[in-house]
Amino acid sequence: xxxxxxxxSLLALAVAFTVSLAAFFLLNVATDPAQAIAGEDATxxxxxxxxxxxxxxxxxxVRYFEWLGGVLxxxxxxxxYWHKPVAELVAERAGVTITLALxxxxxxxxxxxxxxxxxxxxxNSWIDRMALGVAVSAQAVPxxxxxxxxxxxxxxxxxxxxxSGDDTWRHFVLPAFxxxxxxxxxxMRLTRTGLIEVMGADYIRTARSKxxxxxxxxxxxxxxxxxxxxISVLAVQLGQKFGGSVITESIFAINGLGRLALESILxxxxxxxxxxxxxxAIVFVAMNLLADIINAILDPRIRIG
Amino acid sequence: MGKLLxxxxxxxxxxxxxxxxxxxxxASIGLDRGEALGIVGExxxxxxxxxxxxxxxxxxxxxxxxxxxxxxxDLGTLSDAQFSQGFLGHRIAMIxxxxxxxxxxxxxxxxxxxxxxxxxxxxxxxxxxxRALALLDRVGIPDPVARLSQYPHQLSGGQRQRVMxxxxxxxxxxxxxxDEPTTALDVTVQAQILDLLAGxxxxxxxxxxxxxxxxxxxxxxxxxxAVMYGGEVIEEGEAQAVMAEPAHPYTQAxxxxxxxxxxxxxxxxxxxxxxxxxxxxxxxxxxxPRCAYVRAECVAARxxxxxxxxxxxxxxxxxxxxxxRAPAAPIRADHVMGKQDVPVIDGRDITQVFxxxxxxxxxxxxxxxxxxxxxxxxxxxTLALVGExxxxxxTLARIMLGLALPTSGTVEMLGRPVADxxxxxxxxxxxxxxxxxxxxxxxRRTLAEIIARPLTLRGTDDTATIATKTRxxxxxxxxxxxxxxxxxxQLSGGQRQRVxxxxxLVTRPQALVCDEPTSALDVSVQAQILNLLxxxxxxxxxxCLVITHDMAVVHQVAxxxAVMLGxxxxxxxxxxxxxxxxxxxxxxxxxxxxxQFRPEVSGVQETFA
Numbered sequence: 001x002x003x004x005x006x007x008x009s010l011l012a013l014a015v016a017f018t019v020s021l022a023a024f025f026l027l028n029v030a031t032d033p034a035q036a037i038a039g040e041d042a043t044x045x046x047x048x049x050x051x052x053x054x055x056x057x058x059x060x061x062v063r064y065f066e067w068l069g070g071v072l073x074x075x076x077x078x079x080x081y082w083h084k085p086v087a088e089l090v091a092e093r094a095g096v097t098i099t100l101a102l103x104x105x106x107x108x109x110x111x112x113x114x115x116x117x118x119x120x121x122x123x124n125s126w127i128d129r130m131a132l133g134v135a136v137s138a139q140a141v142p143x144x145x146x147x148x149x150x151x152x153x154x155x156x157x158x159x160x161x162x163x164s165g166d167d168t169w170r171h172f173v174l175p176a177f178x179x180x181x182x183x184x185x186x187x188m189r190l191t192r193t194g195l196i197e198v199m200g201a202d203y204i205r206t207a208r209s210k211x212x213x214x215x216x217x218x219x220x221x222x223x224x225x226x227x228x229x230x231i232s233v234l235a236v237q238l239g240q241k242f243g244g245s246v247i248t249e250s251i252f253a254i255n256g257l258g259r260l261a262l263e264s265i266l267x268x269x270x271x272x273x274x275x276x277x278x279x280x281a282i283v284f285v286a287m288n289l290l291a292d293i294i295n296a297i298l299d300p301r302i303r304i305g
Numbered sequence: 306m307g308k309l310l311x312x313x314x315x316x317x318x319x320x321x322x323x324x325x326x327x328x329x330x331x332a333s334i335g336l337d338r339g340e341a342l343g344i345v346g347e348x349x350x351x352x353x354x355x356x357x358x359x360x361x362x363x364x365x366x367x368x369x370x371x372x373x374x375x376x377x378x379d380l381g382t383l384s385d386a387q388f389s390q391g392f393l394g395h396r397i398a399m400i401x402x403x404x405x406x407x408x409x410x411x412x413x414x415x416x417x418x419x420x421x422x423x424x425x426x427x428x429x430x431x432x433x434x435x436r437a438l439a440l441l442d443r444v445g446i447p448d449p450v451a452r453l454s455q456y457p458h459q460l461s462g463g464q465r466q467r468v469m470x471x472x473x474x475x476x477x478x479x480x481x482x483x484d485e486p487t488t489a490l491d492v493t494v495q496a497q498i499l500d501l502l503a504g505x506x507x508x509x510x511x512x513x514x515x516x517x518x519x520x521x522x523x524x525x526x527x528x529x530x531a532v533m534y535g536g537e538v539i540e541e542g543e544a545q546a547v548m549a550e551p552a553h554p555y556t557q558a559x560x561x562x563x564x565x566x567x568x569x570x571x572x573x574x575x576x577x578x579x580x581x582x583x584x585x586x587x588x589x590x591x592x593x594p595r596c597a598y599v600r601a602e603c604v605a606a607r608x609x610x611x612x613x614x615x616x617x618x619x620x621x622x623x624x625x626x627x628x629x630r631a632p633a634a635p636i637r638a639d640h641v642m643g644k645q646d647v648p649v650i651d652g653r654d655i656t657q658v659f660x661x662x663x664x665x666x667x668x669x670x671x672x673x674x675x676x677x678x679x680x681x682x683x684x685x686x687t688l689a690l691v692g693e694x695x696x697x698x699x700t701l702a703r704i705m706l707g708l709a710l711p712t713s714g715t716v717e718m719l720g721r722p723v724a725d726x727x728x729x730x731x732x733x734x735x736x737x738x739x740x741x742x743x744x745x746x747x748x749r750r751t752l753a754e755i756i757a758r759p760l761t762l763r764g765t766d767d768t769a770t771i772a773t774k775t776r777x778x779x780x781x782x783x784x785x786x787x788x789x790x791x792x793x794x795q796l797s798g799g800q801r802q803r804v805x806x807x808x809x810l811v812t813r814p815q816a817l818v819c820d821e822p823t824s825a826l827d828v829s830v831q832a833q834i835l836n837l838l839x840x841x842x843x844x845x846x847x848x849c850l851v852i853t854h855d856m857a858v859v860h861q862v863a864x865x866x867a868v869m870l871g872x873x874x875x876x877x878x879x880x881x882x883x884x885x886x887x888x889x890x891x892x893x894x895x896x897x898x899x900x901q902f903r904p905e906v907s908g909v910q911e912t913f914a
Contacts, residue, residue: 207409209393211390224411224412
């Protein structure tokens with residue numbers, strides 16, 4: 001088991017570096033960072049000067065390996081825009097984003113799993129149809145629109161939550177709901193189909209033949225089996241919430257990594273973008289690894305081959 | 306003391322989109338304490354539904370009528386909670402057909418064994434564990450203490466069924482229901498499990514309902530037998546009486562459809578037609594459309610229940626009116642045309658090695674699925690390849706078909722190495738027939754398209770030729786041409802397997818490789834298919850390689866037998882010689898394990914032969 005985790009972690013790192021390599025070349029081909037730093041109206045001399053000063057006149061492979069060398073020493077370079085170490089910048093903003101992502105995931109779990117389970121236990125009932133309706137509409141509504149509507153409803157018309165910012169827990173309620181809602185349809189459906197399948201399984205019939213009914217049957221025999229696939233998807237969703245909160249953070253003016261990503265992309269702040277991509281990739285792969293480990297703990301068929 | 310169980314006029318209906326499916330109609334069954342009742346029937350006869358109704362395990366939508374009385378208590382008056390906590394496990398327990406999926410994969414054996422006893426049986430954790438250990442030991446699980454902390458996937462199918470049995474016996478039920486408990490298991494394991502059940506029943510003085518499609522199993526294991534057909538109990542009585550003197554035409558036909566190991570192989574008594582649709586049950590006798598003795602009264606009204614409690618049947622025929630059946634003609638005398646010493650498929654020294662990894666980084670494992678086997682299929686003969694699951698027989702069959710190349714060794718077809726043959730040439734020489742006719746036919750194509758497919762693949766584009774050849778192939782397998790434009794989903798299992806055979810024959814191959822051609826079929830349908838294969842072979846001079854685990858099928862169709870164990874050929878010889886005096890210990894075990902009618906029961910022989 002330990003060996004498995006270790007090997008998977010190494011693999012995760014390899015994936016993260018591959019992603020960073022691709023990102024590095026794409027970024028430098030798509031934009032001219034020197035021009036962006038100097039501004040649109042700058043003369044050629046100024047641009048050249050900046051290019052030389054930041055080492056942007058070096059060939060791309062050389063610059064990548066310089067960056068890589070820095071990363072291995074824990075140095076992600078200095079932001080062109082904010083003029084301070086990128087690592088410091090990311091560390092400042094990460095807390096807010098982690099809070100938002102976890103809150104959003106909780107919203108997803110709290111809505112999607114009970115709703116999916118209720119729908120599965122009463123297939124084709126009004127609960128099932130209502131759950132399906134919720135899923136379809138949640139899937140159809142774009143995130144930014146839901147965000148704006150929530151602001152209008154619960155911050156302007158009925159002002160119970162602040163419009164924007166990230167100072168208190170109240171600031172996180174609306175964005176967490178908006179970000180969490182986007183994952184509800186997928187998780188709800190997965191819970192529903194998984195549980196329906198499990199409730200029809202032979203081992204549930206066996207448990208019923210031993211006298212198990214209702215809640216005891218669900219808790220002691222069905223739930224763990226039904227949640228195995230849900231856990232894998234939840235982990236991926238958490239990764240997405242971490243990296244994909246760009247729009248939500250912008251709408252609610254939350255000073256997290258998503259907003260930082262947006263600002264640094266607009267400012268062609270390559271060291272910052274580069275580190276964010278690296279961090280997002282690591283988080284994503286780590287979440288997948290975590291899902292595999294949880295599945296292995298819950299499912300003996302994975303743990304003991 | 307009254308009967309332990311009294312089922313009266315039970316009916317079960319399942320609402321389907323097409324209407325109400327009458328799965329069980331007016332079934333009445335009684336059972337004394339300590340008695341063993343066998344319920345026999347083919348698929349769709351309602352035998353499992355009867356048991357599920359008794360256990361209250363029917364689907365929620367099912368409609369149930371009639372009454373069930375257990376030890377004087379009318380179960381219909383009990384609430385679901387009263388029944389599940391007062392009866393399930395304590396007084397009635399059940400084991401199921403599929404040991405591979407009937408245990409929860411994510412919990413330990415120990416937890417699954419003890420949880421019911423602790424939760425509903427008043428056992429302490431420690432007492433339940435002690436009882437579980439004793440039972441595991443009794444059902445023949447080695448090292449029970451270690452097993453308790455293991456998971457179902459670490460056990461073999463036979464072991465899982467033993468665990469299921471131990472689990473059902475935890476609270477010493479008065480009645481054990483076993484629904485096809487051995488159907489999914491290998492032959493040698495089947496015999497062990499059946500013996501175990503019989504022994505446990507005697508020790509615990511328990512009553513048992515054994516549900517099976519296998520008449521031989523019932524004959525060996527039960528005191529009484531109920532024969533079900535089309536949702537009705539059509540014959541019921543003491544096992545000896547029913548087996549020796551079957552009174553209902555269906556039971557008679559069913560008994561004559563079973564391939565028997567005693568005496569020379571005879572034409573099997575196939576029942577014409579198919580099982581009736583239970584969506585609109587007939588006004589009269591449910592068997593009338595297929596019955597050889599049908600009269601006008603049979604169709605007009607339900608038949609009366611004749612006979613006494615020792616032996617009764619739902620049939621209008623009195624003992625005197627029932628004609629004695631003509632003896633079946635022996636088959637497979639040596640007049641089969643073209644039986645020669647010419648090899649059609651010649652496999653020499655075939656070895657197939659599979660390598661697999663455990664996980665992404667695990668160590669490599671190699672499995673020798675087939676290990677140095679030489680096997681020759683001669684012109685006009687039927688060679689049976691026998692072995693249990695995992696013996697490598699299906700892998701060998703794929704290689705003999707030319708569908709896979711072995712790791713080492715050669716296969717020659719009519720003297721040419723199979724590697725040199727083009728796929729089309731190979732397909733013209735040998736064709737496969739697979740086990741499961743439900744999944745081996747493309748559901749989106751009509752029969753005409755399915756059967757003609759090998760022709761179009763060979764580039765025949767003359768529609769007239771294709772139509773003629775398709776029609777010929779359908780005639781060969783006795784499929785009416787009105788089915789030409791139907792889809793597989795509209796056919797019964799037997800008809801589908803005929804389609805598979807027609808498809809295989811349309812290019813007029815020299816040889817057929819049949820992988821368990823009848824093991825997914827009911828006894829009466831198996832008889833139709835086995836008869837058909839025997840006839841076709843005589844007509845066309847085909848060579849057949851038949852893969853099977855069923856010794857009775859071997860006896861019925863084979864000229865020669867090859868027995869495989871662990872990838873090796875352990876015995877080979879003529880059918881007569883091998884079945885009469887097996888030289889290998891494993892072959893002998895296989896033969897001993899095959900369920901057979903006991904001598905005292907085979908009065909059937911006299912009645913028919």
